[in-house]
Every structure is written in C-alpha cells, then in structure tokens.
Amino acid sequence: MGIDGISLVLVMLTTFLMPVVLAASWTDITRSIKSYFFFMLFLETGMLGAFVSLNMFLFYIFWEVMLIPMYFIIGIWGGPRRIYAAIKFFLFTMFGSLLMLVAMLVLYYLYFDQFGALNFDLVDVTGTGVALLDTEIALAGEDVWWKTQHWLFAAFALAFAIKVPMVPFHTWLPDAHVEAPTAGSVVLAGVLLKMGTYGFLRFAVPLFPDAAVAAVPVIITLSLIGIIYGSLVAMVQSDVKKLVAYSSVAHLGFVMLGMFAFNREGLEGSVLQMVNHGLSTGALFLLVGMIYERRHTREIGEFGGIAKPMPVFAALFGIVTMSSIGLPMLNGFVGEFLILLGAFARSAVAGVLATSGVVLAAAYMLWMYRRVFFGAVENPENRGLIDLDLREKAVMLAMVIPIFWIGVYPNPLLRRLDGAVSEVMRQLPASVSQPRAPASDVLESPPAATDEPAEPAEAAP
C-alpha cells in the first residue's frame, strides 16, 4: 500500500464525500438503517483500499469487494427498477474485471519467467528507492512482448473502460444512477467511476506504456464520442437524475481525453477533473435527491418556477450547475481548461471537438435549470415546497466550499499532483512525453513543474 499525489486527492475526495453523503441520507433511508451503514462503510473500505493498493492482487480484491455493497445499496434502497439496475451494474463491472484478472495472472507469470521471482507488486522496492515497476520485459523478441502487451492492455483497459464508463460500455450507468438512492448515486458518480480512470492512470498506462500510446487514437475518439454523445443524450432527458447521469458520461469523457493527451496539462487536468466531477456531480445528485424527497418526482415537466418557493435551493443548484459547466472561478473551469490545453497540444481537432462539448454542456444544464427554476409556478403542487432545512444547507455548504476553493486556488492540489504526474510521464515512451507545444503557464503552476518533464523524458531509454 502506498499513496502519491494522485491517490491522495482521490482518498481525500472519498473521505470527504462519505460523511456528507451519510448526512444527506438522514431522511432518505428509512428502513434497514443498520445494514445501510454497514454497506456504506464496507463500500468505503473497498474504495480506499483500491486507491492505496500498490499490489495488483490487492487492488483486484478491493476492486471486486466494492461491487457487493454497491449492489446491495442499489438493490435494497433503490427505485422501482432497482433489481435490474443492480444486476446490470454487477455483471458489467464483473465482466471487465474477470478478464483483467486473467491479464494480471499472465503478467505475473511473464514477470516470473523473466526475473525468477513471483511479484504482484506495482512498485519495485529492490531498485534504487521506490519507483514504479518497469515492466519492460524483454521476451524472446521485442515483437512478442509488443503483441502480448497489447492484449494485456486491452484486458485492463476493458475493465477500466467499463467502470469509467467510456461510450460503448456506458449503458449500465444511467440505470444504476437513476435507480440508486441519492447517497448511492453520489458515491457511484463521485468515487466509483474514478476507480476506472484511476485504474488507467495507475495500472494500464504505466504497465503497458507502448500499448497505451498505440491506443491513444482509439481512446481519444471514444472520449470525444462520449463527450458529444453524452451531452446530446443528456439534452433530451426529461428526468433530472438521468440528465445528470448522462452528463457524467460526458464529463468522464473529458477526464479520459485529458489523460490520453499524455502531456502534463492533460494529465493534471484529468486528475483534477476527477475530483471536480466528484464534487459537482455529487452535489447535483444531492440536490436532485432533496427535491425528489419533497415531490417524489424528477420529471422536469413537473417543475417550473421552483426558485420562488425555494430560493436557497435554487441558488445552490445554480452554483453547482455553473461548476458543472465549467464557469471560471468554480472548480470545473480549472479542470476542463487544463484538459483542453492538453487536448489542443495533442491534436487540434480533438481540442475543437472537446470544446464543442463544453458548449453543449452549458446548453443542456442551463436549459434544464431554466425549465426547473424559472418562470411562473404553474404546477400547484410546487407552491407549498419548503426550502432546505439546516441539515441540508450544511450538507450543501460542505460541497460548495471546495467547489469555490478549487476554482479560485487550485495550486495546493496541483502541487501535490505534480510529482505523481511526472512519474506517469516518465513511464511513457519518450516520443509522447516530450512536450510538443510550449507548456502554458496560464495557471501559474509552481516553477518546479515547468522544467521537470523534459529531463526525465529524455533520460528514458
């Protein structure tokens, strides 16, 4: 086990979200409360374990163990189609991870053949200090390893892509999100999806750098499809929760795009965006849950003019919406901006398409916001709505503070990401990790950061 900048921010996100979520489920969860807390804490154990594991086997165990509590949380406390959603969630994730297990075993024995030692560790502690394991296994010929690497990468990538979820594998997500109880949705969006992107960054890319680079066009294309398709589908949803769920697909597309831009801006933005998505989408789900508790519907058409009876709710929803579409000063902007920088540096076309995704995001979020909050209160049921109580305000305040904080002053986080991102860059083949465009200093990244990437990249064989 161990922790670096990337896992640190995700561990912090997890430990931050869990108490908030439990506070938010105060009135939502009314039956089998004991088992609910049991499953939630069990889930947290799994998530934290996966984020700090540096051993493939251990990671796999935590990764799988997470499924069970989430399965029960969706299945027991969820909505009307909960059983279908829970099983779909379980089967989809399990499918990928079982293939990943086989890939892990293959890698394990390849390593054994090469070095005569059995080792599931991702970190090689026998070398000079602690460095991520170099798996440049020189098989009989370069060629064989090249091919093997592709297969192994494909197996890992499939497991993670399902979890992210990237586009062709995303269909479990809307179901799971819509049916899960509020807290389940928040944890699912906030943390569980990050498991996939984190897996890419921690396992798939450093273990199989050549294959990862070869996969860049595929992954970038899928991410772009995810961004645009997710946004378009979100636009036509009539259910607020489903809309947020599809917006997740789009946001995670950004995360993947930034990561596979394979440059400093992209990677940092990608990790930061993982946190941002956890905060803003988590907050959106919380808000949707609050209105659902009052009205027992999430249909946009049922609402309208909610801002009048519930001004505080409307204001908070507004802030979170802005954060989600990446308004400057709020967290979403920082992450998306870095990702777009990275994407443009990799490929202008990708950058342009991704930027159109930002526009689309603004369109569907603001349109939804207008239909729900503005206008006259036409539905009489909405007239008597009570605004947020103290507990709900406290919960939302806890979410909004970091949203502002990251938006205004992300440096403490970025600084911690620096070292970890450099390590990932070092693992990549020199051809990609050398910055093509001059690194941009718009965000005043700490001075140490700008000159570092070039040097280890050149040193790499």
Place this chain on the structure above:
Amino acid sequence: MNAAPSLDFLGVAPMLVIALGSMVVLMLEVSLARAGSFLGRPATGVWRGTLLALVSVVFLGIVFGMSAHSFLAGSSHVFNLDHPMVRLDRFANFGIAVIAMASALVCLLSFAYLSELRIHHGEYYALILIATLGTMLLVAATDLLTIFLGIELMSIPIYVLAGFDRRKLQSNESALKYFMIGSFASAILLYGMALLYGATGKTELAAIRAAIEGGSATNPLLVAGMGLALVGFAFKVSSVPFHQWTPDVYEGAPTSVTAYMSVTVKTAAFVALLRFLIAFEPLQESLIAVLWWLSVLTMIVGNVMAVIQNNVKRLLAYSSIAHAGYLLLGLLVATPEGYSAVLFYLLVYAFMNVGAFGVVIALAQHGRDCDRISDFAGLAQTRPGLAALMTLFLLALTGIPGTAGFVAKFMVFAAAVKEGYVGITIIAVLTSLVSVYYYLRIPVVMYMREAGEEEPRAELSTGEMLVLAACGFAVLFLGLFPNAAPGPLSGFRALDWARQSVALFF
C-alpha cells in the same frame, strides 16, 4: 505368492473405524427401537435420531482426527505391500479428512431436517457411514479393483439414501434414476478397467504406468480402456456430457442427502480421478484434449443451464456441475500447482456447498422443502441471519474476493495461466461471470423482495446452527487467510497442506 502377505492394518484403520461405526449405529437403532426408553427417557423418534447422529459424528470425528494426525505426521501406510491396493499417504489423508468432516457436518444437519420431513429412521446414519467408508476407500485406492470397490460401496448406499423419502414420488424417481445411470456408469468403468487389464496385464495403477512407459502406449486397447474408465469417472463427477442425472437426482433426494453426495462423492471421485490420471501421464497428449473439452463443456453447460432454474436445489445441482468444470481445469493443468489447487478447491467446496444446502435444509417445514427461489423472498426481514449466511455461501460459490471460493478459483486459474492455458482460463472466467447472475438471484429475492405469506420455520436446531456457523466461519477464514492466519490459528495453512498432499506425485 504363497508367502503370508505382510498386512499393515494402519493402512486401512480409518475404514475399519467407520465400518465399526456403521455397525454400532445399526445395532443401536435396532435396540433403541425395541427398548421403550433409554437412560430413563422415552426413546422417541427425534431423540433417537439425534443420538444416532451424534454417535455417527463421534466416529467421523475419530476418523478425522486420525487422518489429520497422520497427515501432519506425514506417515504413509500401505495395506498390503505385496499388492498395494490401498495406500494411506498424505494425499489420501487429506481427502479422508475433508470427507469425514463434510460427512460429520451433514449428520449434524440431518436430524432436525429428517424429523421435519417425518422420515427419521436410524438406517440413515448407518447408510451415510457405509457410503463414507466407500468414499474413503476410493480416496486411498491405488488399484483398479479397489477403485471399483470404493465406487460401488459409495454408490449403493446413496441410491438408497436418494430414495429415503419413500412417500415422495420425486425421491423415488431420484433413487431409480441414480441407480440406473449409476449402474450404467459402473459398468462402463468396469469395462474400461477390463480393457486396461487386458492391455497391460496389471490392475495396480503404478504397474500400469510402468507398463505404459515400457512401450505399450500405442496399444488401442489401452487407449480405449482409458477412455471408458474416464467416462465412468465423468459420470461420478457429473461432468458434461455425462451430467444429465445430476439435477433430477439432486432435486428429488432429501436435501441432506443432496448435500452429502454433492460434496463427498465429488471429492472422492475427483481424488480418485487424480490418482488415475497420474498413472496415465505418459499418455498426456491425448488426455489433454479430452480433459480440455470435458472441462470447457462442463463449465459452459453447467453455468448456462443454471441460469434458467427456479428451484434452488436444481440450481445448486447445475452449479455443482459448473464447479466440476473448474476442477477439471485444475486436473488438466497437471502440475503440482494445478493438483494442489484442486485439493484446496475440494476443501473449500465442501464448506460452501454444505453451507448453501444447510440453509435450504434449515428452511424446510411442514414436511416439505422450501426449495423454490420464490420461497426465499423477504428472508432478509424474517430471518436476517440465515439470509446473510446464504448470501455469503453464494458469494463464495461465485468466487468473490474475501471468500474462500475466490481463493480456490484463483489458484486454479493461476495454475492454468502459468502453464499457458490462457484461452480456457478466459472461458472459465466468462462462465463464472454467468454464474454471478444466477447466484445473485437468490440474494435478490432475499433482500429486495417482500416476504411471502408463509412464515419461515421459526427455530434452527442446534446442529443446524453449529454447521452453518462453522461453514460460514470456514468460508471467510479460508478466504481471508488461505495460508497463514494471525494469532492462535497461525498453524492453519490449508494451501500448504494441499501442496504437501500432492508433493508425493512429483
């Protein structure tokens, strides 16, 4: 040939103890039935059954202790050195310990269940003990004759046991079907053995191996004999395409009998098959093709057919077929890792399956089994403990990390990948993905549906409670600490034991 054979009775000591036990139980049953009271209490059916169950457990416990002791001591005894038919080595001791333990667990599960079904007769325990004797003989057999003897001694009492609920039509059907198909399988096995004897002139496994290595490997008689014998074994381990009897027999037999045969017969048959395969190692090439297909078909058919079942016993029957597929994969690998994974798997399988059937047993009431999946609805509200345990056993059967089932599957897959069997391992993991679906159907109805009208049985008997707790503990313990536990249990190293057991073959 004429010299007096040098007999080492330590080589058959566990069998003798069990044989004695079965006789004691039989006699006790008769004399208790005559006597109106025993030790000042009226000898009612339930009380009598409980006593007989406890006596059986004591005998099984003695055997377990003996085999565990000689396993740890590493001693090895051959009954007749001139003609080694029974060899009580580490490998056999491992199998005997697993079987004795599983049989004892089943005996403890049985008495309340049998009185619930109103079929409480003392012969039950005697028959269980005789069948156990057969499985032990099979486990220790090193000669075609003793293998056959063990299989018959194991099967015949189980034919009777399957029809033990004689007023129930299904139970009769189950017995008859098992008897017909079982005899058929025995005949094929015997035919195969006869051909093997014809080809090599030997019945002892080691001698057969020597004969094959000596140059008769291409003899068509030998290959045909091996094939027929494999078919016989495939019937016993319920491997596809010789599996059709399994669901019907498992469903019709009283659940405690199902639990018994799903575990002990499978364990004994696999252990014997392992010894048998080792004798035919020189023919590895043709064996691999056969085992590959058997394993793949068994995994696919078992898992896919389980999906459409609505009866828990039938579902577990197909799941046991599926598990036979994974076990065959371990045999296919044919390395120390593969074989030790099979042994460990069998140990774990005993706990998982006895546990899962134990929950079904604990739900039986009003003289019938509660074995439809819909009977489990809302169990989490009415019987939260049972529901949690059932979930644990099913997750273990699925192979979710943290449970013993995962470690077992993992060891098999790891052994397979190590030998380069990546393709079949991918098939194996995909079929276990299918298994997620059907295993999870039961927790779904337990946790996510409302309870039906009928209240589940209110009380667990002490025996059931003990067995379920023990199985639950074992499934978690072997899952979390397969090889080394902290604290007072640190001597418990199941994986090492499995490795030591197969070490003598390499």
